[in-house]
Amino acid sequence: MTGLDTAVTAYWDSASASFDEEPDHGLLDPRTRDAWRERLRRWTPGGACDVLDAGCGTGSLALLLAEDGHRVTGVDLAPRMVARAKAKFVAAGLPGRFLVGDAARPPVGERRFDVVLVRHLVWTLPDPEAALRAWAGLLRSGGRLVLVEGRWGEAGREPEPYVPGGEALPWGGGVPADVLAGAVAPLAREVRVEPLDGDAALWGRPVDDERYALLAWAGA
Template sequence: MTDLTATIVGYWDAVAHAFDDEPDHGLRAEVTRAAWDRRLRAWAPPGPADVLDVGCGTGSLAVLLAAAGHRVTGVDLAPQMIELARGKMAAAELAGRFLVGDAAVPPTGDERFDMVLCRHLVWTLPDPHLALREWVARLRPNGRLVLVEGCWGEAGPVVPYVPGAETLVWGGGVRASELASAVRPLVFDLRVERLSQDSELWGGPVGDERYALIAYT
């Protein structure tokens, strides 16, 4: 583990217990939870599917996917996030598996999935291009990669959230056009859904670029 990675783990462990205070993290409001549920049901493959949620955080989206009947594996580098995710899934009386590990290179061995989901993670990764290749490699034929991302630097310079984060490739977020260019050579097809105007997803209006990129293998 590099010094930067260790610092990142420490940061997310420290904020884990306040993570769900953000409306789109905790999904505590019914309208926000329902908005994410609708999107996930539209993005996921039909029928029960094997879903890998990379950078799963406290597991809010994993719980929604499990409630929709999917078999979910969540991966996060921060042990405190995984502990909370396991508790959240158990409280919902749903089945799901959560692993502590590098979301960029998920510790799932030779397993293959019908869908890989990633929300607001690529901006934290030292090598997001490596992660994209790893995620696509874990998909079955006719699988789908769903990346919910945004460009946080639109309003001005982004202050690094930990020392060393100024070196991150997409530390201020990434525009849909740039992410699509990175993903397109790896997949059969892709599309982008704009999400900035769907305030129900975020608990209120947002002024930056937010979107979902759905890619098909």
């Protein structure tokens, strides 16, 4: 593990205690929870499928997917995040598999998935394009990659690094939709971008920065 990996793990482990206080993290408001549930249903195929939640955090989105009958595997670098995700599933009486590991290189062996879901992760990665290739490689034929991303903060203003060494991250502070779409396009047969910044219910408040979902379909 590199020094940056150590710093990132420590940061998110520390953040786990208060992580769910953010409206779009904990989904404690029924309106926010319902808004994410509706989007996930739109982004996932009909019927039960195998979903990998890469960078699952405390498992809020994974739980919504499991409640709809999907078979969920979650991966996160921060052990305390994973522990909280597991506890949510135990409390709900739902099956789920959670692993501590690098979400950019999920430790899932030969398993393949119908959906790989990644929310607000690529900006934290030292090599996000390698992660995109890894996630695309985990899809079954016809599967889909769902990336919920954005460009955080004020337009034209670079955010401060969130960990020591974070200034070297290529997409630190987020990534515009056109840049991410250009990186994903060679890996997919179809790419579609869905703006999300206009849906205040998803975030628990109005937002004025760029937020979107990018959906990419693997070859049939």
